[in-house]
Amino acid sequence: MAALRNWLWSGLSAAPAQSESDAPRLEVVEPQDDSDDETVKDEHSDDDRPPAFPSPASAQRASSSIPTILTDCELMPPPPQPSLAARKPGISGSGTKSSSSGLLALPPSTTKPPLKPSRKRDKVALAPGYGPLDWAKLKSSGQNLRGVDALVRVPPSELKKHNKREDAWTAINGKVYNISHYLPFHPGGEKELMRVAGRDGTKLFMLTHAWVNADFMLDSCMVGFLTAEPS
Ligand code: HEM
Numbered sequence: 001m002a003a004l005r006n007w008l009w010s011g012l013s014a015a016p017a018q019s020e021s022d023a024p025r026l027e028v029v030e031p032q033d034d035s036d037d038e039t040v041k042d043e044h045s046d047d048d049r050p051p052a053f054p055s056p057a058s059a060q061r062a063s064s065s066i067p068t069i070l071t072d073c074e075l076m077p078p079p080p081q082p083s084l085a086a087r088k089p090g091i092s093g094s095g096t097k098s099s100s101s102g103l104l105a106l107p108p109s110t111t112k113p114p115l116k117p118s119r120k121r122d123k124v125a126l127a128p129g130y131g132p133l134d135w136a137k138l139k140s141s142g143q144n145l146r147g148v149d150a151l152v153r154v155p156p157s158e159l160k161k162h163n164k165r166e167d168a169w170t171a172i173n174g175k176v177y178n179i180s181h182y183l184p185f186h187p188g189g190e191k192e193l194m195r196v197a198g199r200d201g202t203k204l205f206m207l208t209h210a211w212v213n214a215d216f217m218l219d220s221c222m223v224g225f226l227t228a229e230p231s
Pocket residue numbers: 121122123124170172179186187188189192193195196201204205208209212213214217218
């Protein structure tokens with residue numbers, strides 16, 4: 001420690017002279033045995049134990065009822081060693097099958113076949129050029145995907161008229177979208193998406209994939225807002 005401090009100090013004091021010299025020079029300083037040095041000597045340098053508080057020799061400790069510091073062997077005894085002889089191979093509490101196959105047997109939960117989904121939900125193979133990135137590109141291309149010039153109010157009777165592949169509107173969460181351009185990009189297939197053409201598709205959409213952000217996916221296809229039928 002003292003050697004490190006000396007080395008640092010000598011480096012600092014030598015700094016101005018060094019800045020002018022061509023190459024940096026390391027100066028080796030022998031450690032001095034300062035009697036007033038407060039740093040701990042070698043034998044304790046790797047000792048990370050915190051100091052006793054209050055200090056064992058303090059007046060506070062002498063005058064008070066603070067108990068003396070216990071050594072390791074005076075502290076609470078360690079818990080008893082678990083008996084290896086009492087351990088049995090296999091999973092405790094499981095059936096006879098796994099206990100016979102040893103410690104590395106699979107837990108019973110992973111040996112059961114997976115639960116079958118209530119309804120088959122297959123992703124369709126999208127045609128080349130109709131992946132999510134292609135849709136993102138088309139969306140931001142500036143092409144009018146709405147089919148209208150400004151956002152409109154759409155009552156259910158109007159929505160109903162737009163139920164053809166080339167002119168398909170649907171409402172999701174109160175917003176009406178023209179889904180015609182999106183049809184070939186839909187990972188669930190055109191057929192599934194056409195089920196909501198001409199009507200409010202919120203329920204089916206949420207039942208199928210509530211995690212999909214329709215708002216973002218179809219923002220450039222927005223036609224307007226679903227309203228009540230005018231009286
Ligand atoms: C109109 C707005 C819709 C949008 C923007 C949309 C978007 C998406 C997206 C992004 C996926 C991929 C999901 C994933 O990878 O996790 C997907 C999958 C799917 N969608 Fe849609 N979808 C819509 C409507 C519908 C509707 C009305 C149905 C009708 C049932 C449907 C059925 C499916 C199916 C079956 C899948 C594939 C299986 C799955 O990913 O779990 N989608 N859709």
